[in-house]
Amino acid sequence: MVTTAGALTDGSLSSIKGFLKTLSPVDQVGADARAAMLATRSIKTASKKWAIDMAISMIDLTTLEGADTDGKVKAICNKAIRPDPTDPTVPHVGAICVYNDMVTVARKHLDESGGQDIPVAAVSTAFPSGRASLEVKERDTKDAIANGATEIDMVIDRGAFLSGDLEKVFSEIVYIKSLCADKAHLKVILETGELVTYDNVRKASFLAMAAGADFIKTSTGKVAPAATAPVVLVMLEAVRDFYQMTGVRIGVKPAGGIRTTKDAIKQLVLVKETAGDEWLNPGLFRIGASALLNDLLMQRQKLTSGHYGGANYVTLD
Amino acid sequence: MTFEYSSAPESRAIVTIDPVYKLFIGGKFVAPKAGKTFTTINPATEEVLAKIAYAEKSDVDKAVKAAQEGLKVWSKMAPSERGKYLYRIARIMQERAREFAVLETMDNGKPIRETRDVDIPLAAAHFFYHAGWADKLEHAGVGNNPKPYGVVGQIIPWNFPLLMLAWKIAPALATGNTVVLKPAETTPLTALLFAQVCQQAELPAGVVNIVTGDGATGAAIVNHPGISKIAFTGSTDVGKLIARSVAGTGKGLTLELGGKGANIVFEDAPLDETVEGIINGIFFNQGHVCCAGSRLLIQENIQDELLEKLKSRMSQIRLGDPLDKNTDIGAINSREQLEKITELALSGDAEGAERFSAACTIPAKGFWYPPTFFTGVTQAHRIAREEIFGPVLSVISFRTPQEAIEKANNTPFGLSAGVWTDKGSRILWTAKHLRAGVIWANTFNKFDPASPFGGYKESGWGREGGRHGLAAYLKGAK
Numbered sequence: 001m002v003t004t005a006g007a008l009t010d011g012s013l014s015s016i017k018g019f020l021k022t023l024s025p026v027d028q029v030g031a032d033a034r035a036a037m038l039a040t041r042s043i044k045t046a047s048k049k050w051a052i053d054m055a056i057s058m059i060d061l062t063t064l065e066g067a068d069t070d071g072k073v074k075a076i077c078n079k080a081i082r083p084d085p086t087d088p089t090v091p092h093v094g095a096i097c098v099y100n101d102m103v104t105v106a107r108k109h110l111d112e113s114g115g116q117d118i119p120v121a122a123v124s125t126a127f128p129s130g131r132a133s134l135e136v137k138e139r140d141t142k143d144a145i146a147n148g149a150t151e152i153d154m155v156i157d158r159g160a161f162l163s164g165d166l167e168k169v170f171s172e173i174v175y176i177k178s179l180c181a182d183k184a185h186l187k188v189i190l191e192t193g194e195l196v197t198y199d200n201v202r203k204a205s206f207l208a209m210a211a212g213a214d215f216i217k218t219s220t221g222k223v224a225p226a227a228t229a230p231v232v233l234v235m236l237e238a239v240r241d242f243y244q245m246t247g248v249r250i251g252v253k254p255a256g257g258i259r260t261t262k263d264a265i266k267q268l269v270l271v272k273e274t275a276g277d278e279w280l281n282p283g284l285f286r287i288g289a290s291a292l293l294n295d296l297l298m299q300r301q302k303l304t305s306g307h308y309g310g311a312n313y314v315t316l317d
Numbered sequence: 318m319t320f321e322y323s324s325a326p327e328s329r330a331i332v333t334i335d336p337v338y339k340l341f342i343g344g345k346f347v348a349p350k351a352g353k354t355f356t357t358i359n360p361a362t363e364e365v366l367a368k369i370a371y372a373e374k375s376d377v378d379k380a381v382k383a384a385q386e387g388l389k390v391w392s393k394m395a396p397s398e399r400g401k402y403l404y405r406i407a408r409i410m411q412e413r414a415r416e417f418a419v420l421e422t423m424d425n426g427k428p429i430r431e432t433r434d435v436d437i438p439l440a441a442a443h444f445f446y447h448a449g450w451a452d453k454l455e456h457a458g459v460g461n462n463p464k465p466y467g468v469v470g471q472i473i474p475w476n477f478p479l480l481m482l483a484w485k486i487a488p489a490l491a492t493g494n495t496v497v498l499k500p501a502e503t504t505p506l507t508a509l510l511f512a513q514v515c516q517q518a519e520l521p522a523g524v525v526n527i528v529t530g531d532g533a534t535g536a537a538i539v540n541h542p543g544i545s546k547i548a549f550t551g552s553t554d555v556g557k558l559i560a561r562s563v564a565g566t567g568k569g570l571t572l573e574l575g576g577k578g579a580n581i582v583f584e585d586a587p588l589d590e591t592v593e594g595i596i597n598g599i600f601f602n603q604g605h606v607c608c609a610g611s612r613l614l615i616q617e618n619i620q621d622e623l624l625e626k627l628k629s630r631m632s633q634i635r636l637g638d639p640l641d642k643n644t645d646i647g648a649i650n651s652r653e654q655l656e657k658i659t660e661l662a663l664s665g666d667a668e669g670a671e672r673f674s675a676a677c678t679i680p681a682k683g684f685w686y687p688p689t690f691f692t693g694v695t696q697a698h699r700i701a702r703e704e705i706f707g708p709v710l711s712v713i714s715f716r717t718p719q720e721a722i723e724k725a726n727n728t729p730f731g732l733s734a735g736v737w738t739d740k741g742s743r744i745l746w747t748a749k750h751l752r753a754g755v756i757w758a759n760t761f762n763k764f765d766p767a768s769p770f771g772g773y774k775e776s777g778w779g780r781e782g783g784r785h786g787l788a789a790y791l792k793g794a795k
Contacts, residue, residue, distance in 0.1 A: 025739045027759050030590025040430060042325035042642035050320060237589050268320060273633050277319045 107148035121151035128220035173211035205238035226256025255288025341512035343383035344522030387523025400451030407444035426648030446766035465493035475501035571779030576732030579725035580610030608733035658707030731773025
């Protein structure tokens with residue numbers, strides 16, 4: 001039976017609790033075993049080439065440092081547009097992901113350098129901890145959108161989630177979503193490393209989806225563990241089940257700890273064999289990463305040329 | 318374009334298959350007296366792999382005599398020295414694991430992912446585990462002065478050829494017995510490679526003897542007066558024959574026979590992991606598993622939801638070339654077994670059960686059966702009672718825990734069962750009331766050398782593995 005996302009809960013604590021109770025639990029040992037089995041898939045030749053290009057186009061190329069400067073942000077924008085300057089067949093990345101105050105620089109530079117179709121994502125709502133008043137979170141989000149961010153990566157209030165104040169978590173997402181409206185896509189960061197259990201990951205995923213998330217995202221990248229394979233598996237199962245309930249496909253974004261081509265391909269295998277082929281596009285799956293891009297490029301060069309050039313044959317940024 | 322996995326076959330180059338194999342008797346490869354042979358094929362391609370010596374009664378007699386000679390050395394050896402040989406065998410099996418895995422996949426038809434990740438590592442683990450027991454038998458809780466039987470006759474099936482060999486040979490050797498082992502007719506190659514490992518480990522001559530052949534060869538072992546104990550894994554029908562043959566002879570006997578395991582899913586089960594457990598329970602090794610979860614008992618109020626998930630998951634199963642590293646389900650081991658599966662599944666149709674099969678492309682050559690389940694199955698259906706030994710699952714609904722137990726136990730078998738629930742107390746209650754030798758909670762088909770394995774009722778006598786398994790190879794063990 002298909003129902004609308006809004007009908008799943010009215011946002012009151014009792015209603016949210018009632019809705020989350022209908023979800024089946026997750027067995028940790030079983031989820032770990034399934035993820036480990038899928039990690040044994042052997043992706044070679046043509047399928048590897050396809051996967052590398054798909055992974056490149058799914059990257060949210062990210063810099064989230066206190067030391068970020070205009071120059072650094074411009075540099076990753078260039079990299080996003082032309083990941084491999086020697087090979088124009090390499091696709092551009094999915095998006096640029098920066099802090100609030102770098103949105104203007106990133107948007108302007110992308111627009112001036114031929115990256116008009118690359119969106120800028122801004123981390124928001126007092127990223128990474130989320131420990132601020134709703135007013136601050138509101139201002140953070142509004143600013144980013146006004147400066148040209150078309151994707152907002154908000155964090156949930158993990159303290160509220162763990163203490164049982166699910167109403168607060170839910171209403172914050174609903175509110176930030178209302179600010180995004182039709183101007184920005186909303187990615188909701190669960191920070192799974194702080195939620196710890198897979199049951200919590202599954203519940204938080206549904207909470208975020210019912211509240212209006214367009215994407216659910218594993219982590220800020222500031223907490224370890226981040227996008228582990230079983231956590232991504234559980235979230236992919238959640239979006240698949242949510243689609244069964246509502247007919248709406250929600251995206252998934254693992255972020256943090258995905259550094260090698262092997263890691264990225266494992267993610268795509270998880271997507272294919274859990275949510276399905278429909279999710280294998282940048283509209284429904286993104287990978288938050290920085291170092292990953294160069295490893296993908298090196299592997300791509302190896303597949304194309306037959307030999308491995310190494311780090312000096314890809315651009316640093 | 319979508320994400321299709323390119324073929325990723327494991328190389329066959331690591332394996333050398335001889336055109337003809339002899340019998341392994343007294344530490345040497347010797348030709349059978351009558352010079353008869355039979356062939357073993359790759360069930361995925363029907364390609365003939367090798368000619369195998371056919372052991373007749375006189376060859377078995379020779380093997381038993383060699384084992385008696387071997388016993389003189391082996392039983393006098395310090396137990397710690399016996400342990401060293403077992404450790405050495407275990408290490409060589411690990412070193413040659415890839416070779417064993419590829420050969421097993423070619424001879425048996427099971428996917429390389431399973432031979433590589435399950436069969437071979439577990440076989441080595443059995444030798445490591447029992448190596449440790451060799452000099453500690455006095456502390457195994459089986460009595461003060463445990464004594465080996467002497468020469469043990471062992472007959473193993475084709476579903477886990479090397480693993481079943483390890484289950485048989487490792488405890489027998491650790492406890493000071495010597496063995497005459499007959500691998501299954503369709504899967505002799507890894508046992509013969511194991512014979513080479515025995516040579517490589519410089520195991521004293523006659524401690525392990527391997528005779529290849531068919532049921533008549535097995536009967537010659539069972540009826541040989543020089544053998545003190547029989548260990549058999551295989552069908553319940555043959556097990557009954559063996560039990561009759563050895564009755565009154567004073568021979569020890571352990572039997573590991575058929576099963577019709579109930580996999581019980583309660584309403585609060587973790588559904589996604591349960592689906593994996595169902596898949597693993599019935600489609601692991603093409604369902605050629607005596608402890609398979611071949612009856613799926615689902616609480617009626619979650620049946621539709623669970624079966625939808627199962628169907629969708631089954632559409633992801635990759636059937637095909639067993640040597641491809643991405644293959645989930647390989648070939649049925651023989652034409653004969655394929656016919657048996659086909660016949661029983663057709664009885665399901667005829668008796669009014671509803672069939673669902675995953676849409677797999679079946680290769681042109683070889684023996685294959687698509688992953689299948691039947692709904693609308695009742696206790697009265699043949700597919701609910703008889704062991705199919707293939708990738709065919711019978712789905713039965715229940716409404717209360719009591720009803721689940723009654724249905725699960727309503728079978729002549731009693732080898733395995735599974736329980737799926739988030740509630741710890743329900744796991745314990747269910748396990749207490751199930752009459753099955755192995756019960757898995759929120760998992761299925763997990764094996765460990767330290768864990769005793771065996772059945773109730775027509776599923777067998779005695780236990781293999783763990784301390785209980787040691788006792789089965791020691792005379793007068795308590």
